[in-house]
Amino acid sequence: MxxxxxxxxxxxxxxxxxxxxxxxxxxxxxxxxxxxxxxxxxxxxxxxxxxxxxxxxxxxxxxxxxxxxxxxxxxxxxxxxxxxxxxxxxxxxxxxxxxxxTETQIALYKLLFRKRRFVVVCGIGETGFRIAKQYLRHSDKQVVVIEKDPMNPMAAELAKWGAIVIFGNAMDPVTLDRARVVYAKEVFLCTHDDQANIAAAKAIDRLTRVLSDSDMAAMAKTVQRHEPHLAGEPPYVGLRAFLCVDEPHLYDVFANHPFFAHATDRFAIRIFNRKQTIARNVFSRCAPDMYYMPREESQPPMHVLFVGFDNLVGELILQTALTAHYPDRRRAQITVLCGDVNRERVQRFLYRFPHLESVVSLKTSFHDPLTLSQAQWVDLQREAPFSVAYVAMREDVDGILAARRLNRHRRQLGEAPVNMVVCLNQQTFLAEIIDDDFLPIIDDKSSLPAHEPIEYFETLDETITIDVVVNDALDTLARTLHNAYLDTLAQTEPAQTAAENASIVPWSALPAHKKQANQHAAAHIATKLRSHGCIACDESDERPAIAFPPDESAMEVLAQVEHRRWMADKQLAGYDYGDTRDEDFMTHPDLVPWEKLGESDKEKDRSNIRQIAGLLAMQGKKVCASG
Structure with missing residues (x-):
């Protein structure tokens, strides 16, 4: 603003x-x-x-x-x-x-003159409050809030900031119509009831169907005038709905439901997995390789400790499995330290991802982190010392105390420092009063102190933002990646059809799991750059652009890393090796080690590496040396 x-x-x-x-x-x-x-x-x-x-x-x-x-x-x-x-x-x-x-009625009437220039937030809890406040403070869009509880103090605070507050049920079509929801640019469904969120989404979808063609044409002009193009594609004219889901099993169900794959020129819905987004955001600023990068087998392997086993830890483990593919070609080691009460939750997680242990080496220790002894701490590192530890417990105070206790063990045993990242849920005021032992996230990890390298990550404030949730830079890069893939296929295999390859469709028609695969590939670009001392900089940065990959030797290593990353992505999605590619039976003939891969398939991985600099250029970035 x-x-x-x-x-x-x-x-x-x-x-x-x-x-x-x-x-x-x-x-x-x-x-x-x-x-x-x-x-x-x-x-x-x-x-x-x-x-x-x-x-x-x-x-x-x-x-x-x-x-x-x-x-x-x-x-x-x-x-x-x-x-x-x-x-x-x-x-x-x-x-x-x-x-x-009459001010609410007048303000709602004025929205008719601001079509596609306002947003609606349904449910003012931790997520809805932050989304609404982000728009009020950092955009020129008007904010309409639908809240069921008239005594909600967060709704009153948003009203002071200038939000239009309507007290009612977000599932009620009359309430939605009063909020002019069909004319909004975005609607966020953030109530505590997942069923209510789905019912509201379906009601909104029905309401958008009665919009006239003249209304849609007028709103298209507004969108074209105010919204930027993304990855070369024009902005979406219809109403975008964001559905907040925390539970992983519900997310799995929703992600495969036809309603969530449904998108028209008037309405599109996106499932917003809060924990997954937080985990991805944690790794964008605190990835394990930012603290330690094994480059040869003589060095200890990457060994990551996760303390606790809330839904966030599960997503962090998946992020490790999707990104921890380093030049030393060894599987990363993961140790989970959590209380015995989490045993069933861990078993369910492993059941959801049966191929996980073929991607990473996973060990679980069912001990209370707050009462762990020094001997048990030493035993956890018997195979290799910890490279970095992520603490994400249900209660913030437990996470803070666990980090202190484990760090005290390290000091008393005379061990080398272990970088710790404490993920705070921000459900209490603790994030505001933690002492000097804890540091806010530092992007330059080389400046972290050696004596107490503990960072705290405020999960909601860092993640529930317009840039992360709505203007998803990673999603834009993934879209660019997919468009580049389509261009390559058009040149190399022009006769191939969508029946033979389900990925030969525009981004908007791509199935959710294939969009996610592109997001994973886009996220790993930063890891590949860091593995060779590079970062992505804005084109305006004074540092000179450098070639990437730097030489043919690096090219071959990175191509092998890309193949291992691709295999991990497929395996975590449930794919197995098969003589033929079959999307229904989830088999793929390329799920083999690099040495057994055909030369044409190896060349595809090399091509993916060569195009990194070009993809970044499309985003207004260049490759620079990180030093």
């Missing part, structure tokens, strides 16, 4: 905060000036005066209802000011009272 917009919002907020104090002060001033002026004009204290002090007070009150004298020539200036100020105060108060009764 511009500085002018910020200044206007601050001034509006200041007036709203002190409005009635100012009105009360003006009323008191009008009354006192009236008393002063009438006292001078009536002289109630003079001998023989026909007026009393009660007459002065009564006459001053009459000023507020236009009962002042008509002819005031020669009357005191104080009375002249009071006669003008008092009715103005009364009129303002009456107008404010009327406006207060």
């Amino acid at each position: 511009s500085d002018t917009g910020n200044a206007r919002r601050r001034s509006t907020s200041l007036w709203a905060q002190h409005e009635w104090s100012i009105v009360a002060l003006a009323a008191a001033m009008a009354f006192l000036l009236g008393c002063w002026g009438y006292a001078l004009a009536m002289s109630p204290s003079a001998a023989g005066s026909e007026h009393t002090w009660w007459d002065v007070v009564y006459a001053s009150f009459q000023l507020f209802i236009f009962e002042g004298p008509d002819a005031t020539a020669g009357w005191p200036l104080q009375l002249q000011i009071a006669r003008a100020l008092a009715p103005v105060v009364l009129l303002y108060t009456a107008a404010a009272a009327i406006l207060k009764r």
